[in-house]
């Protein structure tokens with residue numbers, strides 16, 4: 564059976580070049596990067612080379628990159644770090660309703676500790692209006708955190724405009740760029756953000772490693788306490804092989820960014836166009852233009868996303884729903900409900916996220932199997948009545 568992996572927003576395979584860069588650090592170059600002997604110093608050189616590679620992907624200075632255990636830790640470090648460093652008696656955060664749970668649940672945890680949070684809504688396209696961010700600010704606002712690309716829709720937020728508002732008010736601005744890093748060009752000077760999170764496993768690097776860009780001179784309280792690693796910002800013996808892998812992944816992404824983005828957008832558009840024309844009662848969720856090149860999110864009315872994912876898996880196709888299964892009940896995705904989809908349409912939605920190994924033949928295969936899978940599942944649905952074909956003339 565053919566296998567098609569269209570779930571690159573969940574995770575990506577490790578690139579061969581990345582594995583090759585990591586292997587020496589898992590074998591002979593096993594040193595502790597803090598040791599002063601040459602074994603340690605070779606590990607240190609690997610870490611510092613990776614820091615320069617990640618900085619180059621973002622247009623940042625090397626010293627502005629701190630390695631973490633992934634996107635979740637980078638988001639936590641940014642949010643808790645800025646809030647914890649603020650000496651204001653009352654603190655307020657502005658974020659959006661469509662953030663990843665790494666941001667949403669950190670904000671919710673802070674709310675339980677007495678921090679006020681405003682969750683700015685989005686329109687049908689899934690875009691935050693910068694003026695809504697401006698209106699949400701209060702004299703107590705200590706942080707704005709708005710994601711760059713949404714993981715479910717791919718929608719790209721107007722980060723530079725929001726950054727301008729943050730700068731006018733001298734409020735630190737964090738963006739979660741886990742879903743845009745490596746997919747589209749990123750430059751922290753152009754984006755204007757003060758903090759930016761990324762994660763290696765979304766860009767063909769290893770799982771369990773990420774980075775936080777922290778603009779020079781920004782005050783941040785550390786999440787953890789221990790040794791003096793990472794300029795006192797993140798203690799713990801460095802995950803040298805993982806960090807080296809992130810660096811190699813960043814360099815690889817940077818080398819092929821423009822042509823790969825174009826290739827993926829063409830493939831994604833072809834997939835989307837063909838599915839929309841072949842399947843009745845099917846539509847696009849989110850903005851058709853302002854999004855990452857690899858992502859499309861479609862609803863298939865009258866069916867549930869979960870059985871659709873399972874039926875496609877049986878045909879060798881990996882895709883995902885944005886829904887979360889909590890205590891046995893499938894909750895519709897908070898992102899899809901935030902853009903105004905009714906719960907049943909949100910539950911009928913699938914995310915297709917293409918990647919480096921995706922080919923036109925993969926798109927052909929999905930376009931071949933999906934219409935029949937949808938038709939079959941709909942035939943089992945009591946709510947579905949087949950559209951009446953137009954009379955022959």
Ligand code: PLP
Nearest residue numbers: 633634635663665714741742762
């Ligand atoms: N932020 C976004 C937008 C994500 O999509 C993800 C992962 O799905 C994360 C944060 C968390 O990253 P990690 O899996 O490295 O903890």
